[in-house]
Amino acid sequence: MVGGCSRTLGRLVSGTDLGDEEIAGLGVLLLTAGHETTAGMLGLGTLALLTHPDQLAALRADPALLPGAVEELLRYLTIFHFGVPRTPLVDxxxxxxxIRAGESVTLSLPAANRDPAAFDDPDVLDVTRRARGHVAFGYGVHQCVGQNLARAELEIGLGALLSGFPGLRLAVPVEDVPLAADSGFYGVHALPVAW
Structure with missing residues (x-):
């Protein structure tokens, strides 16, 4: 990923009139949005599966469930809690x-992804669920441009973890896992595991 970021930034430097501050800002955005979120989701997804042994067993029994399981984990966990504020131009x-023109509205993405009108039993993790339609990556023109890369990274990462470490388990009680709610997204500070 880092190599991809440097090539992208290199193209920006040579092919645009962007200033140093703008290029640095894009670099931070690419690193944060393209790396930290996926890394955080891998940790959270692993924690969710380790604390839902029936779902972990289902994935191990049928690895073909992994693409749908990634969608379900994205829906169930939603690492960004609030969408970008939206401000209508007209009432x-x-x-x-x-909502009057100029008033801002901030959306709760976890609430949308747990909406019972959109998902049956929304508070239940179900790796067999058809969870497409979640808003973990935003919606419409405001969707994450890297969402397909993130999905691929999550599938590959979780698939390799589950197949490479069949005895994977938490090394501490779940209440001792340090959660990261102090940054721009939800995740884990550390995930102590054993195998």
Missing amino acids: VELEGQL
Whole structure:
């Protein structure tokens, strides 16, 4: 990933009129959005599977479930808790609520991904669920441009972890796993495991 970022930044430096601060900002964005989020999701997804042994067993029994399981983990965990604020240019009414032009609205992505109108038993982790339609990567024109790469990284990473470490288990009680809720996204600070 780092090599890809440096090539992308190299093209920006040579092919645009962007200033140093703008290029540095894009570098930070690529690193944060393209690395930290996927790494955080790998940790959280592993924790979720280790604390849901029935779901872990289902994945190990049928690795073909992995693509759908990644979607379900993204829906179930939603590492970004709040979407980017949206500000309408004109007054709009949404579900009976008037939002005036210029007022900002911030969306709770976990609430949307746990909406019972969209997903049956939304508080249950089910790796066999068809979870497409979640908003973990945003929605519409505001979707993450790297979402397909993130999906591939999660499939490859979780697949390799599950096949390479069949005895993988938590090395500490789940309540001792240090969660990271102090940064821009939800994750784990560390995931002590044994195998």
